[in-house]
Amino acid sequence: MNNQRSARDGYDSYLWYRSAAERGDPYAQFNLGLLYKHGRGVARDDRQAAQWFLKAALQGLAFAQNHLGVLYYNGRGVPPSDRAAVRWFRRAAGQGDASAQQNLALMYKKGRGVPRNDEAALSWCYLASEQGVASAQTLLGLAYSRGIGVRRNDALALAWLRKAALQNHAGAQLNLGLMYKKGQGVASCDRQALAWLRQAAAQNDPVAQRLVGVAYAEGQGVAADPPRAFAWLLRAAEQEDADAQFNLGILLASGRAGKGGGKDDCIMRDDEQAFSWYYRAAQSGHVLAQYNLAGMYARGRGAARDDARALAWYLRAAEQGAASAQFNAAVMYANGQGTPRDEVRAVLWYRRAASQGDASAQNNLGVMYASGQGVPADQRVAANWYARAARQGHALAQINLGAMYGSGRGVTRDPARAFMWMCLAAEKGEAAAITNCTRMAPAMSAAAMARAQELLRRWRLRQPAQVRMRGR
Numbered sequence: 001m002n003n004q005r006s007a008r009d010g011y012d013s014y015l016w017y018r019s020a021a022e023r024g025d026p027y028a029q030f031n032l033g034l035l036y037k038h039g040r041g042v043a044r045d046d047r048q049a050a051q052w053f054l055k056a057a058l059q060g061l062a063f064a065q066n067h068l069g070v071l072y073y074n075g076r077g078v079p080p081s082d083r084a085a086v087r088w089f090r091r092a093a094g095q096g097d098a099s100a101q102q103n104l105a106l107m108y109k110k111g112r113g114v115p116r117n118d119e120a121a122l123s124w125c126y127l128a129s130e131q132g133v134a135s136a137q138t139l140l141g142l143a144y145s146r147g148i149g150v151r152r153n154d155a156l157a158l159a160w161l162r163k164a165a166l167q168n169h170a171g172a173q174l175n176l177g178l179m180y181k182k183g184q185g186v187a188s189c190d191r192q193a194l195a196w197l198r199q200a201a202a203q204n205d206p207v208a209q210r211l212v213g214v215a216y217a218e219g220q221g222v223a224a225d226p227p228r229a230f231a232w233l234l235r236a237a238e239q240e241d242a243d244a245q246f247n248l249g250i251l252l253a254s255g256r257a258g259k260g261g262g263k264d265d266c267i268m269r270d271d272e273q274a275f276s277w278y279y280r281a282a283q284s285g286h287v288l289a290q291y292n293l294a295g296m297y298a299r300g301r302g303a304a305r306d307d308a309r310a311l312a313w314y315l316r317a318a319e320q321g322a323a324s325a326q327f328n329a330a331v332m333y334a335n336g337q338g339t340p341r342d343e344v345r346a347v348l349w350y351r352r353a354a355s356q357g358d359a360s361a362q363n364n365l366g367v368m369y370a371s372g373q374g375v376p377a378d379q380r381v382a383a384n385w386y387a388r389a390a391r392q393g394h395a396l397a398q399i400n401l402g403a404m405y406g407s408g409r410g411v412t413r414d415p416a417r418a419f420m421w422m423c424l425a426a427e428k429g430e431a432a433a434i435t436n437c438t439r440m441a442p443a444m445s446a447a448a449m450a451r452a453q454e455l456l457r458r459w460r461l462r463q464p465a466q467v468r469m470r471g472r
Helices: 002-022 026-038 046-058 062-074 082-094 098-110 118-130 134-146 154-166 170-182 190-202 206-218 226-237 242-254 271-283 287-299 307-319 323-335 343-355 359-371 379-390 395-407 415-426 431-443 446-462 464-470
Strands: none
Touching (some): 046 062, 062 082, 062 098, 082 098, 098 134, 154 170, 190 206, 206 226, 323 359, 343 359
């Protein structure tokens, strides 16, 4: 009954607006256009909507000019034309229409219909913001926070984002929360960040939902609560937020206990569900999810072990530049896991990871050069790669480099340096290095031993800052 009355009222409105519009009333023409645009009281018809908006726009009605610009922008009822959209947005914006001012700002920001101009975008955005348009205030706040089109000013960024956030604009609440989280222009405060992020999350913003989930998982600004973390991450993940899907996979793969210790305070480990969420994130190109998914296939967690699929996912992550994935792909090629053995490809991936500073890849690349696997043997190049890994504290590289100095392969023979590198590896508990140090010490001259001790002393003096960084 109510639906019938509503339909009747809509049709009556259509008849009234139609009569007035045909007599030339611009407001009736505009409202008739809205009825056609939304299909109220009449069948939806974008072409008719555009025609009536045009009639009102030509009479100078700013509302109609802005709506006509939107139709040209989206190509609804008219051929798509950014230039026409800009022309109508500009006419409406010049009359003070706030929506048109924001739309014109976006055209300048995107460089659509006009050359891209961040300063022009900012000026139009400012006019809309002054009229209280929350979305424009958000854009203005982001421009100030990032220094786009204006000198960066965190205080003004906070002010404009807060104005929009108080109008319940989810994007402003999200970005205001991020500023508190990062301590940008304000003292870092996880609790204040979480307060704003919760408001955006409640409006179904997937990024905010994910960040709230992470806060509950890690105890940032709130007591750690794995079930709540799961609930928020799930809401974001179901909206195809790849980072949330990845984090959900981590939560399920590890299991997480809350501080209470009870069943209701925990997330039980579930490899199959973790695998499923990693897979969804990996399919959308999430590099860390691709890496973790490959690891699940390699270890047979959540799915049957499948080295070929593990390699395929390592390669997808490796192509995106993930050094750990590049290293693992190289190992699989070198050992013939999931693929025929291919030392040339192994060297290629070791080199890519090694060039990014991966110490294990640097060591293994040294091994390939030392033994002539996949490349012509070159002891000097091998020693160079061992040295790069050894300087990062890689124990096996330190043993290998020590052996090179001991035998004079690829480097000038130097018993003191050989002993120094072996000692450093021995301090990490490497049995081979301990044995070598025990064997080497009696054969060294007093001068060589003194020099080795001096080299060790200098090495240790350089390490404290690096150790502190790793401990964070």
